[in-house]
Amino acid sequence: MENTDPMATRPPETLDETVNSDLESLSRQLGEYETKLAEMRETVLRERAELDNQRKRLQRDLEQARRFANEKLLADLLPVLDNLERGLAAEVGDPAALRSGVELTLRELIRVTDANGLKTAGAVGEPFNPEHHQAMSMVESAEHPSGRVAAVMQKGYVLNDRLLRPALVAVTK
Structure with missing residues (x-):
């Protein structure tokens, strides 16, 4: 049987040099890989x-x-607050003048809420909508057909198509 190992025919000195050279090459590669690993x-x-x-x-x-989400709304409400304070501070003997001032303040408040996406829900005569109305009673009415809002006990409000509070209504039979 013939020996086919290439290392077997070399002298021992060449064998040591080859092993040393392979060892140095592997050590160099190991160092490079360790450096790459450290970088990674x-x-x-x-x-x-x-x-x-x-x-x-x-x-x-x-x-x-979250903390400042209402900043714009509150800034818009400041004039309404100012008007209410001025109204309370004024010495008004005429109830009509006081009523007029309150109506102006209410209009300003409605303008601010409309500008911020708040709409009312529940007007007399509109069809009953269970998503926006809460029926408190059923009434007979000659002026409205069946299934319509006959009276509003408390307005409802919708903010940007999301119900905040349903309207409390009486519905026709």
Whole structure:
């Protein structure tokens, strides 16, 4: 049987040199891979820190948005508040003048709420809508057909197509 191992025919000195050279090459490669691994670990740590910072920033922004969500509405309501305070401070002997001032303030309040997306729900004569109305009673009416709002006991309100409070109504039979 013939020996086919290429190393078997070499002298021992050449064999040691080959092993040493292979060992040095492998050691060099190992060092390069360890350096690359360290760089990758550093990159991963930086990316994690960046994601964590971004998450904290978004959380802080969301908190700020929640805290100041009503800022525009409240700024719009300040003139209404001022008018009410001026009305209370005024010495008015005429009830008609007081009523006129209250009506002006109410119109200003309605203007502000309309501008901020608040609409009323529940007008006499409109069809009964169980999504916007809560029937408190059934009444007979000659002026309205069946299934219509005959009377409104309390107005309902819708904010940007979302019901805030249903209208309390009497419905015709």
